[in-house]
Amino acid sequence: MNKMGEIRVFIAYIILIVFAETVTSYMDAGYGLLIHSVTMLSLLTLYSLKYRENPSSKLYLSLSLAPLIRIISLSVPLTDFPRHTWYVVAGIPVLVATLATMRVQGVGFKDAGINFKKPLAQAGIALTGIPFGFMEYSILRPEPLAPGLSFWGLTLLALALILSTGLVEELVFRGIIQRNAVEAFGERRGLIGVAAVFAALHIGWLSMPDIVFVFSIGLFFGFMTLKTGSIIGVSLSHGITNVVLLLAAPAINLI
């Protein structure tokens, strides 16, 4: 298959993921889970058939993490856990799947962007999480995640949020999927495609402004990862955004 054909397949899968998320969110989660399962299996099959044709085959493998994230989050019995632990509980199996993907691809942590290149730039990127958190709070206005927790409890929860939603999701989207997409289709197409997949997995928040916001953030995180060669700054920014959104901004709003 030529490059344009490969790009069409990539776009078709993005549309399929958007469709599966829409069905999950607006129609029936059971059917959504089925569509996600079929999408994941077809991506794994495509990878196996094109096993030696790098780098597009690697992209199919890494893209299978997107439907798998939703399959995991729908199958883990989150409601049996306290609400403030949900993101950590769902993050562990996603991390395991990501590590398994890295192992199959032969990708190390440094290759996936877990390195401390350009530390000052990383610190600057991390701080963007504060305004992003307040911006998203103005869109979603969520309830405080853990209103009764002590200071140390909140500190631990903040660290857990940074690791489970920041590091794990950035490792998936920027560290693995974007790395393969850029290798296969170039920076511009890879960046836009992965930001679209990232935004698609946020359809479940049922907020169009939030999807646009997350798509823009996805482009920003992707661009910063390309420029710095590291996901540390964007992971911290992603985690801090969620800490501000769920812990800090609601608390300030209550005062």
Add this chain to the structure above:
Amino acid sequence: MISTVTTVTVATLSAGAMLGALSTVLLIFLLASKEMVIADTRQPLKAFGRTLTIGILPLLISFTLIVSFKVLEVL
């Protein structure tokens, strides 16, 4: 929120055990497929067998959690 664990995910989870059952069926399918393909010597099938682990491991964690909570419920 920039998290893939969305409002809908959580709202759906509280609705019933059907999703747990569906994901268990998927896990069984993946385990059975892996058993079948690892016996084959053809390269694409061997590659497919290796990739199935990516789906099997997280679903096993999920399955363990589901079973653990069911057992605790009974006790």
